Amino acid sequence: MFHWLEKNPFFFAVAVFVVIAYAGIVTILPDFMNSARPVVGTKPYTVLQLAGRHAYIKDSCNACHSQLIRPFKSETDRYGMYSLSGEYAYDRPFLWGSKRTGPDLMRVGNYRTTDWHENHMLDPISVVPGSIMPKYTHMFSNPANIETAYAEAFTIKKVFNVPYDKADMPKLGTYEEATKMALAEAKPIVEDMKSPEVKAAFARGEIKEIVAIIAYLNSLK
């Protein structure tokens, strides 16, 4: 049988493909719909939070921080309730990470504040002595990309029926409405911050990356 295959590259390739494709179909498909269902109370990200999530991805925060609390007492003691599948229903992409050089951030919004994040991003050692996290000063000067965040929210609403603009769900509206809402959402965060650069930019109607990423981190609960 194999001798025959080795002289027939076409059938050989077909045989290889069938053998390797099999496992993916069996393991991924059966629970696909089930895993896509949100837990009650889970909401999609607002445009500002999404812009913060993009900043998180841009600097590969997920290279060192996980967002997955495993069901062990040592983890629930440290980070809070273990993760449920439905809590991730609006995470595109997922950001579980594969390495904990720094602590898990799945529920960081429960125990850190805007003020803490601001100091920590400027100079991690000032807040956590011994920290090996880099400084993220550029987040205080780079603008948050609200437009791309809106584009993504608009896309997932349209293509995947993510429930924006539904009762008890974040409002998306038009791009103009969304920018206004993002500014309104950013306002209390900027007020809690002390950076004159960020405050001056906000007075001009500009939201910095740091504001967006803090909005995102505060939303992780």
Next chain:
Amino acid sequence: MQSSNMINYDYSVAKLFAFATIILGIVGMLIGVIIAFQMAYPELNNLAGEYGTFGRLRPLHTDTVIFGFLVSGIFSTWYYIGQRVLKVSMAESPFLMALGKIHFVLYLLVVVAVVGSLLLGITSSKEYAEFEWPIDIGIVVIWVMWGMSIFGLIGIRREKTLYISVWYYIATFLGVAMLYLFNNMAIPTYFVSGLGDWWHSVSMYAGTNDAMVQWWYGHNAVAFVFTVPIIAMIYYFLPKESGQPIFSYKLSLLSFWGLMFVYLWAGGHHLLYSTVPDWVQTMASIFSIVLILPSWGSAINMLLTMKGEWQQLKDNPLIKFMIMASTFYMFSTLEGPIQAIKSVNALAHFTDWIPGHVHDGTLGWVGFMIIAALLHMAPRMFKRELYSKKLMEAQFWIQTTGIVLYFSSMWIAGITQGMMWRATDQYGNLAYSFIDTVTVLHPYYTIRGIGGLLYLIGFIVFTYNFYKTITAGRELEEEPQSTSPMAA
């Protein structure tokens, strides 16, 4: 069979990809050394503003070594081995010749796009699939061109039976194509909304499903880039260099089909104790253990190929690299399944033991095999004697020391970290705050950086040796039969 000696194989594309392998190898390993030292000395993050932080450089390191060093090594060896085992020269087909050259140029363009976009922070965040959709399309085109080259050459072959290496190259082509396409399914947001960055896209899968697809890809990228094509290389280069026939045809059959079937189930072991269904986790764990069989099948087949000829290990540094590579392969394919056992994974997951495991596979198995392949090809492609045996010996020991420092420090670091995360005091409270588990690792991070640096130094020695071979090596009258000719 007589005619085979008269075929004039054309190595121009193989040479181009060999140069790319070496250059991208140096770049990728250098970035690796930098980020390794950043973990020991965080001030090193501030050298190049936002473009020099660990977060920006880490994907650049993984992608440059995987898709730069490794994939050009795969292409280079294919353009060398393919012609020889199919007994047909690329020069016989102007179409395949042109295709090969365009393949190389496009590949370089995509490399440039990848480096630029990752430095700018344009990434999808999925590990080893960070590229946004325009680059993904470029990668698909490159891959299809490679497929055309494989099947085109097979189409005009003289030797009707496909040699084992060709099975593995075909599997690499098909496996990566399937995995890459499905994992990178995304919707460009600009085309739906008319707003924002045109290159931005959003994943077709959300949350747990996205994780499942990603690690089905992520783990099997290891299978079809780190394992399958490297086995293709060793099945060709070890018998060629040693002059020994492959120990067992049946064992190679069992290993090939076994590896193809079993590997794809194991991806879920990256998601143990996560929110993916429990049965998927258990299945992944079991199949990871079963995976020892086909992996060791190949490795043992290689070791037994040297039966009765072990003195070559002493005499020929190329054999030494290849035998060390298969030994690291055995080591790494035993360590992986151990980490996939649920109770071990509970400790090892998220710790430095995982990058430690990856690197004994990549540095020991993949790196050594590609180095041996390039050294074997050099005298045949450039018709010159290898420049220096002494340099190869030195390189071997420098790099081996580097690997040992790397994985042993990461074992200790990983297990220390895992134990400290779960340690409790007499009242059942957590004994350590998170930062305690970071600062304690400083010495191991330093040792790991030194290990990586040694490996890089060895690679630079290799580069020098390769360069001198093609510029100053003694010219050869005819092609060497088995052992590669080398000057002391």
